[in-house]
Amino acid sequence: MNLQSSRRRQRRQSVAICLWLVAFATVPLRLMADGPVALTAPVAGSTIRPASTRYGFCSWLDRRSAYGQDAFPEPFLVDDSALEINEARLDWRHTQAKHQRSDVVTTEIEKGFGLLTLEVEVPFEYDTINNPTTHRNQILDGFDNVDLGARYPVYQFVSDHKFFDTTFGAALEVGIPTRSALSHDPEVVPKIFNDLKIGEHFTLQSIVGYSQLFGSDAAGGLATFEYGFVFGYTIPREQLPLPHVLQFIPVFELIGATALNKNDPGHNSLIGNAGVRVNLKTIGPVQPRLGLGYVFPIDSGGRADVHWGVITSLVFEY
Numbered sequence: 001m002n003l004q005s006s007r008r009r010q011r012r013q014s015v016a017i018c019l020w021l022v023a024f025a026t027v028p029l030r031l032m033a034d035g036p037v038a039l040t041a042p043v044a045g046s047t048i049r050p051a052s053t054r055y056g057f058c059s060w061l062d063r064r065s066a067y068g069q070d071a072f073p074e075p076f077l078v079d080d081s082a083l084e085i086n087e088a089r090l091d092w093r094h095t096q097a098k099h100q101r102s103d104v105v106t107t108e109i110e111k112g113f114g115l116l117t118l119e120v121e122v123p124f125e126y127d128t129i130n131n132p133t134t135h136r137n138q139i140l141d142g143f144d145n146v147d148l149g150a151r152y153p154v155y156q157f158v159s160d161h162k163f164f165d166t167t168f169g170a171a172l173e174v175g176i177p178t179r180s181a182l183s184h185d186p187e188v189v190p191k192i193f194n195d196l197k198i199g200e201h202f203t204l205q206s207i208v209g210y211s212q213l214f215g216s217d218a219a220g221g222l223a224t225f226e227y228g229f230v231f232g233y234t235i236p237r238e239q240l241p242l243p244h245v246l247q248f249i250p251v252f253e254l255i256g257a258t259a260l261n262k263n264d265p266g267h268n269s270l271i272g273n274a275g276v277r278v279n280l281k282t283i284g285p286v287q288p289r290l291g292l293g294y295v296f297p298i299d300s301g302g303r304a305d306v307h308w309g310v311i312t313s314l315v316f317e318y
Contacts, residue, residue, distance in 0.1 A: 053158075061115075062156040066197050067167040068115070071234075072205055073249045073277045076293045076311050078228030080119075081151060081169065081193035081205050085112035088316045095295060095309030101128045104144075121147040125182050142180025145187055149173040165197040173209070185215030189226065205230040211257075223260040228253065232277075247279040251291075254298065269301035273311065289315035 053063045066072075068083035076091070089108040095101070106123040127140040151171035158165045175187030191209035198204075211224040231252045240248050256270040275293025295309035 060155040061153060062158045064158045064162060064165075065156045065167055066162075066165050067153055067156065067195055068112075070317075071165075071197050072195055072203050073230070073232045073234070073251055074289060074291065074313065074315050075205065075228070075230045075253060076251065076275055076291060076313055077253050077255045077271065077273050077295070078205065078230050079149075079171070079173070079191070079193075079207055079209075080110070081171065081195055081207050082117075083112055083115060083153070084110040084117050084119075084317075086110075086318045088318070089313065091311065091313045093295070093309060093311040095306045097305060097307050099130045099132055102126070116150065116152050119147075119149040121149070123147075127182070140181045142182050143178040144180070144183050145175030145177055147173055147175050151191075151193065163199055167195045169193050169195075171207070171209075177215075184217055185213040185220050188212050188214070191226075201233050201235065203230075203232040203234065205232075222262050225258045225260055226256070228255040242278075244281050245278055246281055246287075247277075249277040249279070251275045251277055251293070253293075256298075256302075267301055268299060269305050270298040271302045271306055272296050272298050275311070277313075285318050287317045289313075289317065291315070 052059070055061050055063060068085075072082040074080055074082075074089070077093075087108075087110040089106075089110075091104075091106045091108070093102075093104045093106075103126045104123055106121060108119060108121045110117055110119040112118075123144040125141065125144050129138045129140065130136075131138065149171065151169055153167050153169040155168045156166065169192070171191040171193055173187075173189040173191065175189075177183045177186055189209045189211045191207055193205070193207040196204045196206070205228075207228050209226045211222075211226050213219050213222045215221075232249050235248045235250075237246050242248060251273075253273040253275070254270065255273070256268060258269075259265055259267045273293045273295050275291060277289060277291045280288045280290065291311075291313035293311045293313075295306060295311055297303040297306050
């Protein structure tokens with residue numbers, strides 16, 4: 001009996017050893033199937049590094065950025081620089097100067113592909129010019145240049161608590177002449193822009209560009225430095241519960257142009273706009289955004305172009 005009991009114990013030990021060997025041999029297979037496995041407990045006091053939010057070319061972009069998240073209001077006079085996925089827009093601008101009244105109706109469509117925004121802008125202008133000698137009015141009307149544009153963010157920085165959020169980008173605009181009384185020369189405008197958000201409410205959009213006209217007429221070859229700034233302060237519905245309003249955004253704009261050549265190099269025209277943008281509740285898949293602004297000159301060059309004006313803007317995001 002003792003001999004048999006000893007043999008049974010040996011067989012059980014042999015089976016146990018085999019099972020341990022099989023289990024040990026399958027560890028590498030489980031590691032390959034399930035990924036890394038922590039075989040040791042973390043060291044006391046150590047911290048786990050969070051996953052990086054950087055991406056894109058040279059990791060210059062940041063997924064935490066408010067760019068493309070409807071954080072920036074649509075400008076009135078200054079070129080838009082934010083990411084727009086699906087947007088249609090209709091603007092009307094009326095301005096008056098010393099001997100001239102001007103009305104411009106502009107339709108615009110913007111479409112986003114990833115971080116790239118493409119846009120098409122078609123303006124129709126109607127000008128009434130009064131001759132101070134004959135006191136007769138001259139009418140100039142027609143489609144101005146059809147503008148094709150593209151923009152893309154290049155670099156983003158977001159602070160740890162998202163208090164400071166800035167995006168730098170590049171844009172290009174090409175004006176195609178319609179050969180009307182107001183449109184003769186092609187135009188190319190490379191630009192750089194910055195969209196800055198500070199805190200929960202304040203935004204600043206800045207854009208500068210170099211405009212070059214091409215043509216054989218008097219304006220052909222004109223080069224202009226263009227710049228614009230859009231200050232916004234977004235007030236959400238929780239702080240200002242107006243009926244059917246999601247956001248109420250006071251906006252102040254500065255838009256300027258400085259001639260670089262031709263007959264008057266250095267001549268500057270600076271115009272301001274004080275307005276408000278109201279983002280309404282969605283109607284089905286569409287969100288209307290209404291805008292109204294008052295246009296006024298800042299410097300002497302601006303006063304030569306505009307004495308006063310109004311602008312209305314209706315934007316549909318879908």
